[in-house]
Amino acid sequence: xxxxxLISEKLPFLKPTDTVGLAIGYMGxxxxxxxxxxxxxxYLGTVSDISLLEQSDQGSQLEESNLTLFNPxxxxxxxxxxxxxxxxxxxxxxxxVVDENNRFKGxxxxxxxxxxxxxxxxxxxxxxxxxxxINPIDYSLxxxxxxxxxxxxxxxxxxxxxxxxxxxxxxxxxxxxxxxxSVIRTFERCGYDVKMWITSDKTIDQFYSExxxxxMKYLNI
Numbered sequence: 001x002x003x004x005x006l007i008s009e010k011l012p013f014l015k016p017t018d019t020v021g022l023a024i025g026y027m028g029x030x031x032x033x034x035x036x037x038x039x040x041x042x043y044l045g046t047v048s049d050i051s052l053l054e055q056s057d058q059g060s061q062l063e064e065s066n067l068t069l070f071n072p073x074x075x076x077x078x079x080x081x082x083x084x085x086x087x088x089x090x091x092x093x094x095x096x097v098v099d100e101n102n103r104f105k106g107x108x109x110x111x112x113x114x115x116x117x118x119x120x121x122x123x124x125x126x127x128x129x130x131x132x133x134i135n136p137i138d139y140s141l142x143x144x145x146x147x148x149x150x151x152x153x154x155x156x157x158x159x160x161x162x163x164x165x166x167x168x169x170x171x172x173x174x175x176x177x178x179x180x181x182s183v184i185r186t187f188e189r190c191g192y193d194v195k196m197w198i199t200s201d202k203t204i205d206q207f208y209s210e211x212x213x214x215x216m217k218y219l220n221i
Contacts (some may be wrong), residue, residue, distance in 0.1 A: 001116055003083055003097045004076040007106035011094060013038045014047065020065055021058035023047065036096040036107060037062060037069060043096055043104040045069030073098045076105055080117060087113060125156055128178040129198040132171040132187065139169065147190060148175060151182045170195065 011030060014023050014037045026035060027049050037044045051068050072090040074083050076099055087095050087110055095108040132144070141158065148155050159172040175183065178199040187194050 001080045003074045003078045003108065004105065006083070006108045006112060006116055007097055008109050008112060011107045011109065013104065013107065014062060015039065016044070016063035017061050019059055019061055020052050020055045023062065024049065024052050024058065032093040034092055034094045036094070036104060038104045041103050043073060043098045043102050045071045046096060072096065075100070083108065083113060084117065125176070127156055127174055127176045128180045130173045130175065130180060130183065130194065131196040133168050133193040133195045134171055136169050139171070144171065144173070147186050148173065148183055151186060153177050153183055
């Protein structure tokens, strides 16, 4: 999934001639902390609510105010992972999208970005989670998939993480069932260290929330 597929049609942009008060009103109405400033469809930069609230005269135009604009943006064909990186780096609630000539094409809501990430990574599909602790030299995705599929279970997604201060890697499997006992037994018979498994929807949601926070921190490095 790329930026042009994530653009929100409902989000407004600001013009240099708009007032500070109007900009604050837009942000309140759409529950965002940032909006792009655009002149003749050229992207000039992004303004934050903090910068706007520091202005003493809400009737002044943006171009007349002592505002600090910053210039985060993504290209129309940038991948969702790159967009997540920009959103995390600048802590954006709205991500501007531009073409190769810096022409403004629209904006992406951070909430929409997170929902799309969840859909593309099988997070929203019902199923269970199995976490394996593996020595990196022993990692074989084909063998892991074969073990899962031998129990008539399908792998929906795979995530690999490296816990701090550990030489082991964690392989997180999302599978299409919450009946995990046979799969776990097979892993253990094959010598795998099954660190954790999750079948509760509530616990899975909490797990993904924690992992998403980890992803944001990783992308921000």
